[in-house]
Amino acid sequence: MLAVTLLSLALLGNACACSTSTSYEASIVCRITKSALLVLNQETAKVLQTAFQRASYPDIKGERSMMLLGRVTYGLHNIQISHLAIASSQVELVEARSVDIFIQNASATFKGTLNYGYKGAWGLNIEQSIDFEIESAIDLQINTQLTCDSGSVRTNAPDCSISFHKLLLHLQDEREPGWIKQLFTNIISFTLKLILKAQVCKEINVISNIMADFVQTRAANILSDGDIGVDISLTRSPVITATYLESHHKGHFIYKNISEVRPLPSFSPTLLGNTRMLYFWFSEQVLDSLAKVAFQDGRLQLNLSEAELRAVLETWHFNPKREIVPELFSGSLTSPGRVTVHCPRRPTISCQNKGVVVSSPVVMEFIFPHKDGQDSVAHTFEEDIVATVQASYSKKKLSLSLVDFQIKPKTSSNMAESSKSIQSFLQLVVSTVGVPEVMSRLEVALTTLINSKGLDLFDIINPEIITHDGFLLLQMDFGFPEHLLVDFLQSLS
Numbered sequence: 001m002l003a004v005t006l007l008s009l010a011l012l013g014n015a016c017a018c019s020t021s022t023s024y025e026a027s028i029v030c031r032i033t034k035s036a037l038l039v040l041n042q043e044t045a046k047v048l049q050t051a052f053q054r055a056s057y058p059d060i061k062g063e064r065s066m067m068l069l070g071r072v073t074y075g076l077h078n079i080q081i082s083h084l085a086i087a088s089s090q091v092e093l094v095e096a097r098s099v100d101i102f103i104q105n106a107s108a109t110f111k112g113t114l115n116y117g118y119k120g121a122w123g124l125n126i127e128q129s130i131d132f133e134i135e136s137a138i139d140l141q142i143n144t145q146l147t148c149d150s151g152s153v154r155t156n157a158p159d160c161s162i163s164f165h166k167l168l169l170h171l172q173d174e175r176e177p178g179w180i181k182q183l184f185t186n187i188i189s190f191t192l193k194l195i196l197k198a199q200v201c202k203e204i205n206v207i208s209n210i211m212a213d214f215v216q217t218r219a220a221n222i223l224s225d226g227d228i229g230v231d232i233s234l235t236r237s238p239v240i241t242a243t244y245l246e247s248h249h250k251g252h253f254i255y256k257n258i259s260e261v262r263p264l265p266s267f268s269p270t271l272l273g274n275t276r277m278l279y280f281w282f283s284e285q286v287l288d289s290l291a292k293v294a295f296q297d298g299r300l301q302l303n304l305s306e307a308e309l310r311a312v313l314e315t316w317h318f319n320p321k322r323e324i325v326p327e328l329f330s331g332s333l334t335s336p337g338r339v340t341v342h343c344p345r346r347p348t349i350s351c352q353n354k355g356v357v358v359s360s361p362v363v364m365e366f367i368f369p370h371k372d373g374q375d376s377v378a379h380t381f382e383e384d385i386v387a388t389v390q391a392s393y394s395k396k397k398l399s400l401s402l403v404d405f406q407i408k409p410k411t412s413s414n415m416a417e418s419s420k421s422i423q424s425f426l427q428l429v430v431s432t433v434g435v436p437e438v439m440s441r442l443e444v445a446l447t448t449l450i451n452s453k454g455l456d457l458f459d460i461i462n463p464e465i466i467t468h469d470g471f472l473l474l475q476m477d478f479g480f481p482e483h484l485l486v487d488f489l490q491s492l493s
Contacts, residue, residue, distance in 0.1 A: 025264040027251025029281035033244045036277035045086040052081045055203040074116040083109040103140035110134040130172040137166035151233030155208035160201035222453040229254040243274045253289040280474040284351040291347045301342035316433045337368035355388040355403045381426040384408040396456040
């Protein structure tokens with residue numbers, strides 16, 4: 001039944017102890033509401049069918065003394081399910097306790113081999129082996145608890161009950177006498193009910209935890225790239241209310257297998273609603289840590305050849321005086337020069353109501369090679385940039401828009417030999433070309449990255465990215481993630 005709680009587990013991780021505190025301390029929070037569970041519940045049948053098929057049904061053996069027939073021995077072997085159909089399914093959230101699944105009028109067909117024998121009072125000795133088929137009509141109730149074990153979500157279904165409305169035994173071609181069919185139906189029905197309940201409920205619990213591990217591994221992969229990862233282990237057991245499930249995570253970044261150490265911020269449940277299907281809450285510390293590890297990993301730099309710089313200027317309809325660009329590359333006598341843009345120190349990120357605020361020092365250098373193979377810096381221009389950005393996601397693409405922009409030029413080296421027109425030109429290039437060009441490249445790079453993790457395979461409906469003072473909020477509706485369920489079911493085979 002883990003199809004029902006699939007997305008609620010999408011961020012659940014491992015590798016840390018769970019707190020017993022009743023406070024809410026986390027850097028990342030995931031909330032899935034009742035409306036989402038109803039969508040996920042539509043595919044419960046596929047997971048249940050897998051549970052029935054994977055269950056190992058032991059042979060049923062026994063013997064009884066019957067009047068006239070003497071001692072009758074019997075055995076049911078190779079019991080397997082051949083069909084399962086669910087008429088209806090419901091899901092309920094029981095506050096502070098469990099996720100309850102109710103399956104009504106599930107029809108299941110079991111097949112196997114029946115061996116029986118008896119020795120009559122007049123020396124009649126019969127041994128027979130025939131195929132059988134059992135038709136059953138079942139109601140199934142599963143009450144699933146979600147707990148935290150060493151930072152990882154665990155599921156437990158202590159209350160799993162199966163009620164049989166029908167249990168009919170059909171022997172091969174119905175050629176056997178009716179009294180034999182009636183005899184074995186009466187003998188085995190009670191035992192079979194106990195075995196089916198024990199094995200199916202056990203397998204449902206096993207599959208639930210396999211799925212939890214599967215989704216946690218998938219989530220960890222989505223939130224990692226190269227040497228950068230995120231510790232998404234739980235800080236406490238998931239919270240269950242009448243209207244939503246909620247999980248709380250450390251959200252610490254891991255760089256080259258070393259995790260950052262910092263206090264966890266406080267989270268208030270009132271910050272999230274229950275009108276959308278899925279919510280993700282990110283403390284601004286998560287975004288600031290992302291800027292830190294991206295800087296450490298050398299990702300915040302841009303290299304352009306002289307020809308590429310000219311192409312960028314043309315792309316943004318920037319028409320500088322003809323003599324300016326040649327003057328910038330005037331030191332390049334042997335081969336074309338190049339431009340590098342990088343951050344000398346790590347940027348900082350904060351969240352405000354108006355957007356995500358990125359503060360970063362930026363250095364632009366014009367470099368040209370010498371005949372001896374060494375490079376020289378012809379011009380250097382450094383400034384502090386503060387940009388406020390808003391993000392949106394639509395048609396499988398991340399878009400960034402600039403809300404506010406401030407630039408604070410600093411004293412530049414080598415500028416004494418350059419004309420004031422170069423300094424003015426570089427400042428103008430950064431503000432009118434550099435910032436929109438970087439944002440455009442970030443859009444492409446981030447969209448490519450998240451789609452490489454499979455985000456474009458999800459049916460995300462009307463997503464909203466909202467910033468508030470101190471945190472970022474994602475809220476959305478979704479269609480059932482069929483590809484994720486298919487991948488999981490294939491992993492079981």
